Amino acid sequence: MKFNSLIDMGLVQESGQTSQAPWGLINNIYSDIIFVKNTPILVNVFQEDINSLSMNYEFQLKDNSVNASIDDISENDIKKEVSRIFDLDFDLDKFYRYLSNDSKLKPSAKFCRGLRLFLAKDYFESFVSSIASANNSIIRWTKSISKIRQKWGNEIQFPSGTFYTFPSPEILKSVYEDDLGEYEGCGRTIEIECCIKNLKSCGVGYRAPYMKKTSEIFTIETDIQEIPTMKYEEAFETVLDLPGVGPKVADCILLYGFGFREAFPSDVWIKRIISYLYFPGKDISVDKVREFGMEKFGAYAGYVQLYLFHHARKSGLMKKLK
DNA sequence: CCCCAGGTCTGTA
């Protein structure tokens, strides 16, 4: 089944958005599990062809389930969820017209053509992924997220293979933090060198306790469930309360996870890029850059950040600015 | 062995 919207799936998947790790890739097809009406569904997405920049998708239900009846879930429900995750209703052409009016932004439009938000398929996963991304490299946090899924997620069999969901907050809040905790926790029945089912063994480092506490709060704090209906400012303050979540991670969660497009995640690189483009020779604080981005770009702030960051990261501008 | 990676937390003026 095909969507008509302009999108570059490879660009979206490899753009490092912290809502999730890139989907599994085999033969140019990206696959992962999404949930529609609480039923796990394996979705394959792929590019129609290199030139068209439109995407196709297909889906499978798990093969050993009688109660996951397709009757309760229409194909349209699935299509709507896939469309939501890849933000296909966002009017890119209109956005490109906006970018072309600013000579500083124009180059990024051409460079990132077809790039869209990669929204959360699982809100909780987007929190943990974003926390994992702080002061970290994309390659390392995505590996960590994959390991967490394999160790504690639900293993689900599909005709095309075995996949893992992201674990629930109820599960993640009670996993061992490190090998020592696991060693003591299991009554020293295994050698400490063999303790590999703990958070730090996933390579998350000092973020492990943040993740556990956030998981705990997730299970009891009902405000978090209300985020999709909140205004940006209220959502920002709500997310900021979580351990391991500062302003940058909060904006990543809100933009990449929930689709608050007025968010402008600001880190050292966006700071350098914005300074280079709009305040040459000056050193603007990250906090001021965030305010500047939200004020200047308004409803397009999130997409501008996405495009600027990507253009800079892939074009070599970053090395130059450094 | 040192440095850094898309920051956050904590303690101090």
Next chain:
DNA sequence: TACAGACCTGGG
């Protein structure tokens, strides 16, 4: 409010 320092970890 503003600004150092420390901080897991793995790759260069």
